[in-house]
Amino acid sequence: MTFEEMWADLAPIGRSSSSGGYFRQPWAAAESELRGWFAHAAASRGLRLESDALGNQIAWWDVGSGSAVLTGSHLDSVLDGGAYDGPLGVVTGLAAIDELRSRGVVPGRPIGVSVFVEEEGSRFGLACLGSRVATGALPWATARELRDRDGVFLPDALAAAGLGASDPGRWAELEEVGCFVELHVEQGRDLVERGAAVGVASGIWPHGRYRFDFAGEANHAGTTRMADRRDPMLSYAMTALAANKQARLADARATFGRVQVEPNGTNAVPSHVTAWLDARAATDESLQELVAAVTRQAAERAERDGTSLRVTAESTSGEVVFDASLASRIAGGHAVGGWPVIPTAAGHDAGILHAAGIPTAMLFVRNPTGVSHSPAEHAEMADCLVGVSALADTLERLAS
Template sequence: MSALAGMLGEIAGVGADAARGGFSRAGYSHADRELREWFTAHAAVRGLDVERDANGTLWAWWNPTGSTEPAIITGSHLDSVPGGGGYDGPLGVASALVAVDLLRARSFAPPRPIGIAVFPEEEGSRFGVACLGSRLMSGAIDPSRALALTDREGDTFADIARRDGLEPDRIGPDPRRLDAVAAFVELHVEQGRGLVDLDRPVAIASSILGHGRWRVTIDGQGNHAGTTLMDDRRDPMVAAARMIVEIRDLARRTPDARATVGRIEPVPGGTNVIASQVRFWIDIRHPDDLITAALVSEARDLVLAAAREEGCRADVREESLSPTVDFDLGLRDALQASLGDVPELGTGAGHDAGVLASAVPTAMLFVRNPTGISHSPEELVEDTDAEHGAAALADVLQGLASAGAEAAFGHRPMMAR
């Protein structure tokens, strides 16, 4: 068994979900804390200096020369979607640790700091906003809005953060830390079949589709399932069903669009009760931000019309929105120089690297997923491909850390305010 496979094996029982299959590792949950302790222990064994910033991101630092040059950062996240796979996030974190081992085995002493970052609540499965940690650090979400977010139990992010040892009044943009980052490179399992079709183990990311999440709330009339005649009903569940089908059809009519409803919550949720309210969430993605906006506008019109026809009221609220990201071209060229002839692939999945692209030069490496399936227990990475990925990451970190202070990875973006 490889060192990387052994590390991932250590956490194979953390957050295992017997009901859904796979793993449920929500941000700031008990499972999430176990995973953070696992990372901190591995970083400490390697002599890395570990800290946790005001937004809950973990940082592990390797700087044998004591350089004050801007750092090269890698890393990913440890939380998961409900019933997710075992590689989405942890593969990038474990590969970063193994990359440090490989560089040390080469007797490489980085002339500038190398850091490993573990971002919290990347999936947004607890508070509804994806990449919450990187959004807070880069200023892509207002701290007051973030602190007011609630989970399914009604606890606010402010309350949960405080229980987890954070200080709510310190949460928010961190320009000083961002100024200390020269580049961020995230390794991630590929969430599609691009590398399978190319028969290659590793690729460089070219872009991320623009995407967002919108919450739909439909208010109807709760009533008895047996005593309420069909013509007397104002049933928000029926309205929701019509909306979901129409949203799917809207995406089918639009080339390159993706629209998904993966979460629905009826209130009160009884078998013999007509719901009084239904909430569901729409995920919409498209490479053209103008088309994404048009899709959202049309979806909103469809929702409101379907609600009216069922005698209900509906409200559509944006929870998060990320524009299409084209990764830094200069940094991609630097990765190609380190890795040679490797393919470039776009992705429809969001990542912390995509959010941070508004503030620092970012890039990504993808590792082949033979099933092509992600956000599912069927997600997979073969051990040999994982090793290829960690070695590629080590090559990239060595090349970037060795570049002089004047090296240009492309223009440095302004931090979102």
């Protein structure tokens, strides 16, 4: 099947008829269907499929010898997400193998196409959960205690999806990987402004997710004077404004994108507000300073409002600086001056594999709007096909 045919096959899976966005949450129906699709795509190409107890998958082209070259991405999505974030890297990986075969290339090393589960953290709140467990970065003793919004524990979700619910351990399939290259749609407009269809990543900004719990006192919305309230919603609202200001001052990113309110009644002063902060910055130090500034202002506001505050770091990922020689090797020799080398503020499985000691690189395909994590996310088919050839060139070079 061609890239276009594979992309058409994926298009309806998990798509909302109302928004046009995607709901491909891990270990649920749509994502399970996608895992089945990938298994079929691997079998149709004669690739050897390996899976672990979490549902991580690798389709191996068993050629050559020695350490393997791995590519791929993920198939899950954020809530009401776009079509390209993740699946583009998986479909492109399969299409790149097709292109290498059509060129008559016989690589000197094995090549694999991977699918890592729960990359977005949309169900269990921890981004790159599958690759974290597979590399040993996240112990099973911690992972098994994770619960989704409905209170379902991770082992129970795995069992319901027909997967193993016990300790999967480090995934042995990764032990023989010599390098990893992830292709991804760009989540910004850098390539648009440079007039380039493809770019290479220099690194990933450090980022984290932090839960802010504001506790106050429930009361009647009509009879409680404003001066007598202990309103955690007010504490949260002022914190969201503070986060916006601090991020702008630091040229960083701060987003409160998820809020949970108790008792969540129109005519009641809330008793509790839980809000999740996504924070990102160019360096580890600047991220720490950003979160500290937001936390300090939140605590000051909570004291003024008569509420209490507890901040919990649910997940953090340090700064990733990709191997400069590997990036140069990939970018060099393509067009005039090679492909542009650019940073990204989005998290990826590539960052987790990098932290595990695997030499890692990323390719980006141009996004004409720069919009991501939204139904408006897009890449032109012509650019996607350029991405296929770019990845095929890269795999041929690295596996030679």
